[in-house]
Every structure is written in structure tokens, then in C-alpha cells.
Amino acid sequence: MxxxxAILLAILVILSSIYYFREFLIGLLHMSRHRREALPVQSDQVGNPVGTCGKKVLTVYFSWGGNTRKTAFRVHDLAGGDIAEIRVARTYPDDYKGTTNRAQEEKIQRQRPDLQPFAAVPADYDILLLGYPLWWGTVPMAVRTFLESHHLDGKVICPFATSGGGTMEDSVEDLRLSAPEADVQDGQMLNRLCHLKPWLKRNGLLL
Ligand SMILES: Cc1cc2nc3c(=O)[nH]c(=O)nc-3n(C[C@H](O)[C@H](O)[C@H](O)COP(=O)(O)O)c2cc1C
Structure with missing residues (x-):
């Protein structure tokens, strides 16, 4: 008996550990699989704000490993307008574990990491296409710093994300908390680029 x-207890401990570390494990698998396809640092492109839809469009993104950057540039290629990156003042470590640790601490302590100066003035645009990687089940805190430090009243925000397999509903709720005056649309996970054109068309950004 x-x-x-003892066996039941061991199974319980193993299952709890998997549950607790699941996002980390998913992310680790994802990074090792996809980082080779990531896009290295790119220059911001501002000064040509009118997008394919005729309105002023800004693709704004945060990326640590380059996956979201690559997706953001695909978004920008199709939607037109300007593109600029959210960059933290104190950069994250190069290693995955160091970054996940810091990201977790920032989330638990509800920190708002300081940012480098941003290349565009978000208030000058009609629509922001906001991209980020899913971090610990939600949006990286640096994106919340960005939203809370700009005037976004009446702006339409269309969020998109990349992830290791997690979904983005909770992250969109957090965006809404940080930009209550903006019209934050439901998000689109863009791990697979086949979703890109339909998403842009649904939002009137691509004819
Ligand atoms: C700090 C950190 C936390 C992560 N948390 C999650 C997560 O909660 N869920 C998930 O599916 N993927 C998670 N991932 C994986 C990333 O979302 C995924 O690899 C993403 O494509 C990375 O985008 P990037 O290359 O633009 O940084 C995490 C990755 C990092 C570095």
C-alpha cells in the first residue's frame, strides 16, 4: 500500500512540475527550433506613414530573439506605412535562461522596464499594428511601458504575437489595461504566416 x-505522490509531483514549467519548456523548444530563422536587428523606417489602406499605419514591435521582428517586417511589407522597434534601455541577456528569469521577475513585480527613445510619434498614426513575443503567458512588460508612455486615445491597435505554442487572449487583456483609451482589437497569433493576409484583410489593412 x-x-x-509513493508512486501516486511521485506522479503528482512530476505532473505539477510539468504544469508549473510548461510555458518555459514550450518556449525553450520553440527557441531552439526557430531561432535560426530569426531576423537580426534592423533599422526603423519612419517618414512614410500612409499605408496600403490609405490611413497612417505604424507597425511597432518588441522582439528579443528576432522571430517577432521577422514577422513584423512581413506585416510591414504588406500593410505599408512606418515600422519602429520598442527597445529596452537595459538589454536582456543573450541566453534564454537569463532572459526568462528576468522576464519572470519583471512580470511578478509588475515592473515597467525603461525604454530607449522611440523613433516615431504614435499619436501621429491612425492604426498601430503591435507585435510582441508571448512571455510567461502574456505581453512583455516593456510593451506595457510603451503603451503607458504614449498618448493613444482613439487609436486602433491591432495586436499580433509569436509564441512557443501559447495563446494570446490574456496578453490582449493586459494591453487593454495599459491602453484603456485605445480601441484594442482581438489579437492574431502569427506563428504561421498563412494567417497574415486574412488578418490584415479582416482589419481593412489590405485590399
Ligand atoms: C522570456 C520568455 C518567455 C517566454 N514565455 C513563453 C510563454 O509563456 N508561452 C509561449 O508559448 N512561449 C513563450 N516563449 C517563447 C516565445 O514567445 C517565442 O519563442 C517567440 O517567438 C520569441 O519571439 P522573439 O524571437 O521575437 O523574441 C518565451 C520566450 C522567452 C524568451
């Missing part, structure tokens, strides 16, 4: 209890 004692053996059965």
Missing part, C-alpha cells in the same frame, strides 16, 4: 502511495 505504501508503495502505491
Amino acid at each position: 505504501e508503495t502505491i502511495y
Whole structure:
């Protein structure tokens, strides 16, 4: 009987550990698989704000490993307008574990990491296409710093994300908390680029 209890306890411990670390494990698998396809640092492109839809469009993104950057530039290629990156003042470590640790601490402590000066003035645009990687089930805190430090009243924000397999509903709720005056649309996960054109068309950004 004692053996059965011991086995059940061991199974419980293993299942709890998998549950607790699931996002980390998913992310780790994802990074090792996809980082080779990531896009290295790119220059911002501002000064040509009118997008394919005729309105002023800004693709604004945060990326650590380059996956979201690559997706953001695909978005920008199709939607037109300007593109600029959200960059933290104190850069994250190069290693995955160091970055996940810091990101977790920032999330738990509800920090707002300082940012480098941003290349565009978001208030000058009609629509922001906002891209980010899913971090610990939500949006990286640097994106919340960005939203909270610009005037976004009445702006339409269309969020998109990349992830290791997690979904982005919770992250969109967090965006809404940080930009209550903006019209934050439901998000689109863009791990697979086949979703890109339909998403842009649904939002009137591509004819
Ligand atoms: C700090 C950190 C936390 C992550 N948390 C999650 C997560 O909660 N869920 C998930 O599916 N993927 C998670 N990932 C994986 C990333 O979302 C995924 O690899 C993303 O494509 C990375 O984008 P990037 O290359 O633009 O940084 C995490 C990655 C990092 C570095």
C-alpha cells in the first residue's frame, strides 16, 4: 500500500512540475527550433506613414530573439506605412535562461522596464499594428511601458504575437489595461504566416 502511495505522490509531483514549467519548456523548444530563422536587428523606417489602406499605419514591435521582428517586417511589407522597434534601455541577456528569469521577475513585480527613445510619434498614426513575443503567458512588460508612455486615445491597435505554442487572449487583456483609451482589437497569433493576409484583410489593412 505504501508503495502505491509513493508512486501516486511521485506522479503528482512530476505532473505539477510539468504544469508549473510548461510555458518555459514550450518556449525553450520553440527557441531552439526557430531561432535560426530569426531576423537580426534592423533599422526603423519612419517618414512614410500612409499605408496600403490609405490611413497612417505604424507597425511597432518588441522582439528579443528576432522571430517577432521577422514577422513584423512581413506585416510591414504588406500593410505599408512606418515600422519602429520598442527597445529596452537595459538589454536582456543573450541566453534564454537569463532572459526568462528576468522576464519572470519583471512580470511578478509588475515592473515597467525603461525604454530607449522611440523613433516615431504614435499619436501621429491612425492604426498601430503591435507585435510582441508571448512571455510567461502574456505581453512583455516593456510593451506595457510603451503603451503607458504614449498618448493613444482613439487609436486602433491591432495586436499580433509569436509564441512557443501559447495563446494570446490574456496578453490582449493586459494591453487593454495599459491602453484603456485605445480601441484594442482581438489579437492574431502569427506563428504561421498563412494567417497574415486574412488578418490584415479582416482589419481593412489590405485590399
Ligand atoms: C522570456 C520568455 C518567455 C517566454 N514565455 C513563453 C510563454 O509563456 N508561452 C509561449 O508559448 N512561449 C513563450 N516563449 C517563447 C516565445 O514567445 C517565442 O519563442 C517567440 O517567438 C520569441 O519571439 P522573439 O524571437 O521575437 O523574441 C518565451 C520566450 C522567452 C524568451
